[in-house]
Amino acid sequence: MPDQVPPKAPPKLEPGVVAAGVYAKGKRVSDIEIDDAGKWRKKPGHVVWIGLFEPSGDLLARVSEQLNLHPLAIEDAEKAHQHPKIEEYGDALFIVARTAQMVEGKIAFGETHLFVGRGYIVSVRHGASATYSTVRAHCESCPKMLSHGEDYILYKILDFIVDNYMPVLETVRHEIEGLEDKVLHESISTEQVRRLYALRRDLLKLRNAVVPLVDICRRLEHVELLPIDPEMRPHFRDVTDHVQRIRESVDSLREVLAFAFEASLMMGQAQQSTITRKLAAWAAILAVPTAIAGIYGMNFDHMPELKWRYGYFAVIGVIVALCGFLFYRFRKNKWL
Structure with missing residues (x-):
């Protein structure tokens, strides 16, 4: 029998590379270096799909050399801390999107x-972000859609980013x-007030991350100058609608937080x-x-009631009567 040739082992991934593969007609051809x-x-x-996580400058330079990426885009990707945006460099696009995750309650x-x-898509992740292996697996399970190439992969990645805002x-x-219920039914602590403020600040950051995605998706959907397959443009409308719902939810939560924060202040003032x-x-x-004790403590020589047999009891009775009347009036007016 002829000798069987062992299957070729996939290339070993270097630090910073999450996945690197090439696709043709909606199917994975091979892992690549x-x-x-x-x-x-x-x-x-053929479409090259490379996923990177916090890559080094040397790795980005090698990717840029292979795919002829624009130096300014590479510089932005290396530095991170960029605002969400979409930029054109010739027949290529550079997109920045913000991701969000809950880490230790924050x-x-x-x-x-x-x-x-044309023929490639590279994703570079920095900071808190879910891996896109789920996106890759979903795309590979839909060869017909994946046959649209990098445009479909771009749509699925953006959709995945937006979906991760929901949790x-x-x-x-x-x-x-929970905090709103406490504000309305019981006094809240200073720490909880600080938490209200921190949540409102985080929601503002989330809104600043979400809102630019609306413009990005609309440009991908409508602008004819961008190198996006016309058949794929309607898919970005779905992402746009999803982002709009996320933005409305963020705005409504910020309004609830503002009400809770104001209510906590008003409740504190009421207390x-x-x-x-x-x-x-x-x-x-x-x-x-x-006042009565002060009058009798003046030690005047001529105070006739001091020698009256029942003067002490009369003064005590007057004090009790006046105090009782005041207590009744204050209790009736809900001061006590």
Whole structure:
């Protein structure tokens, strides 16, 4: 029998490379090395898909050399901390999107930079971000759609980024509802007030990450100058609608937080007012015996009632009657 040739082992991934593969007609052809990306990209009908996570400058330079990426885009991808945007460099696109995840009860933000051109797509992740292996697996399970190449992959990545906003919003929503109930039914602590402020600040950051995606998706959907397959443009409308719903949810949660924050301040002021009224009421009641005792403590020589047999009991009775009347009036007016 002829000797069987063992299957070729997939190339070992170097640090910073999450996945690197080439696709043709909607099917995965092979895993590739970064230094072979340019060769595969030049083959008609082939798409190189590379996923990177916090790559080094040297790795980005090698990818740029293979796929002829624009130096300014590479510089942005290396530095990170970019605002969401979409830029054209000849027949290629450079897209920056912000990602969000819940990390230890707080919203952590990251970035994804996307290089898209004919025959390739490169995703560069920084910071808090879910891996796109799920996107890759879903695309590979739909060869017909994946046959649209880099345009379909771009759509799925953007859709995945937007979908990952929802778990963050749901977590924040549950926490806000709990804090809102406490504000309305009981006094909240200083730490909870700080948490309200922190949540409102995080939601503002999330809104700043979401809103630019609306413009990005609309440009991908409508602008004819961008190198996007016309058949794929309607798919970006779905992402646009999804982003719009996310933005509306963020705005509604920020309004609820603003109400809860204002309500906490008003509840605190109301509690202080209640305490002030109670103190004022008791001070008025205690002023009666204080005043009478002060009069009898003047030690005048001519005070006829001092020698009256029932003077002590009469004074005590007057004090009790006046204090009782004041207590009744304050209680009736809900000061006590």
